[in-house]
Amino acid sequence: MKIKKISTQIKKIPLQTPFVTALRRVENVEFIRVCILLESELSGIGEAPATKAITGEDLKSIEHAINHHKKDFISKTLEEALEMLHKLSIGSSAKAALDMALISLQAQEHTQEIYEYLGAKQEEQIETDITISLNSQEEMLQDAQNTYKNGFKILKIKLGADIKHAIEITKALALSLPEAQLLIDANQAWSVEKSLQYIASIQADKIELIEQPVQAKDLKGLQQITQNSSILILADEAAFSLNDVKYIVENDIADMINIKLMKCGGITKAVEILEYAREKGVKCMLGSMLEGPSSIYAAECLAMAYKDVIKYVDLDSPHLYKKGFMV
Numbered sequence: 001m002k003i004k005k006i007s008t009q010i011k012k013i014p015l016q017t018p019f020v021t022a023l024r025r026v027e028n029v030e031f032i033r034v035c036i037l038l039e040s041e042l043s044g045i046g047e048a049p050a051t052k053a054i055t056g057e058d059l060k061s062i063e064h065a066i067n068h069h070k071k072d073f074i075s076k077t078l079e080e081a082l083e084m085l086h087k088l089s090i091g092s093s094a095k096a097a098l099d100m101a102l103i104s105l106q107a108q109e110h111t112q113e114i115y116e117y118l119g120a121k122q123e124e125q126i127e128t129d130i131t132i133s134l135n136s137q138e139e140m141l142q143d144a145q146n147t148y149k150n151g152f153k154i155l156k157i158k159l160g161a162d163i164k165h166a167i168e169i170t171k172a173l174a175l176s177l178p179e180a181q182l183l184i185d186a187n188q189a190w191s192v193e194k195s196l197q198y199i200a201s202i203q204a205d206k207i208e209l210i211e212q213p214v215q216a217k218d219l220k221g222l223q224q225i226t227q228n229s230s231i232l233i234l235a236d237e238a239a240f241s242l243n244d245v246k247y248i249v250e251n252d253i254a255d256m257i258n259i260k261l262m263k264c265g266g267i268t269k270a271v272e273i274l275e276y277a278r279e280k281g282v283k284c285m286l287g288s289m290l291e292g293p294s295s296i297y298a299a300e301c302l303a304m305a306y307k308d309v310i311k312y313v314d315l316d317s318p319h320l321y322k323k324g325f326m327v
């Protein structure tokens with residue numbers, strides 16, 4: 001069936017508390033929702049948040065990219081539209097929003113849910129980590145303890161450039177929550193030296209992994225850390241596309257990869273990366289930005305279909321929305 005109409009809307013969901021990492025501070029989840037309507041009246045939804053610090057796209061550029069190209073998609077079949085989309089030179093988040101709407105429609109045309117279409121036998125609850133924002137040690141401890149008490153056993157701890165604070169907070173968290181699984185995310189804030197200092201100060205049994213310690217472009221530095229670390233190293237901002245992932249895996253630059261729909265350009269591209277990771281025996285994290293509910297659901301469907309490859313799921317956005325707020 002052919003595409004009849006594409007429309008976009010800007011959406012905003014307030015957060016319970018501000019989200020703070022080494023790269024940014026935000027108080028709302030803001031995203032573009034795209035709706036693709038077929039001549040059969042079936043409709044598919046896709047979403048993309050603004051994460052200028054990571055993908056370089058804001059709401060305006062995502063909306064502009066979609067609206068600028070939408071006329072080319074009208075009267076195309078889903079297969080034609082997908083092929084055309086992934087040849088366009090537009091941002092990866094704009095691509096991801098369109099891709100997930102198209103994949104949702106393909107699933108509907110097969111009278112399947114997205115997770116079935118991707119190969120999962122049944123829908124299941126996916127256990128996500130919860131992010132603990134970068135704050136004072138006292139606030140981070142309090143936040144982590146409350147989150148753990150609320151039933152979340154996997155915590156993603158955001159750390160900043162102050163390595164002394166990073167080491168102290170990690171030790172304090174490991175001591176106060178010995179049963180929690182702690183994932184550390186430095187969001188590119190450290191040097192190689194600081195990273196190695198951190199690793200030497202923290203025993204491997206206290207934390208599960210360290211995510212993106214150095215600048216995304218510093219692949220040599222990341223490799224040096226990985227090869228000298230007793231703790232698993234995960235590449236995030238350094239790994240956008242399948243080509244990035246292949247380069248990182250083939251050159252032992254990181255132990256694991258964080259796959260996000262907004263970095264790779266949608267479900268179609270995430271599947272290519274997951275198939276490659278499955279073939280190579282590389283474990284992954286299925287992550288997200290701060291996103292709307294539909295794009296998080298699309299990522300959850302991937303997590304259901306690739307349970308053997310995805311070791312950690314970082315899809316906590318809906319848990320961070322202000323209570324009772326949904327769009």
Ligand SMILES: [Mg+2]
Pocket residue numbers: 185187211212236237258
């Ligand atoms: Mg990260």
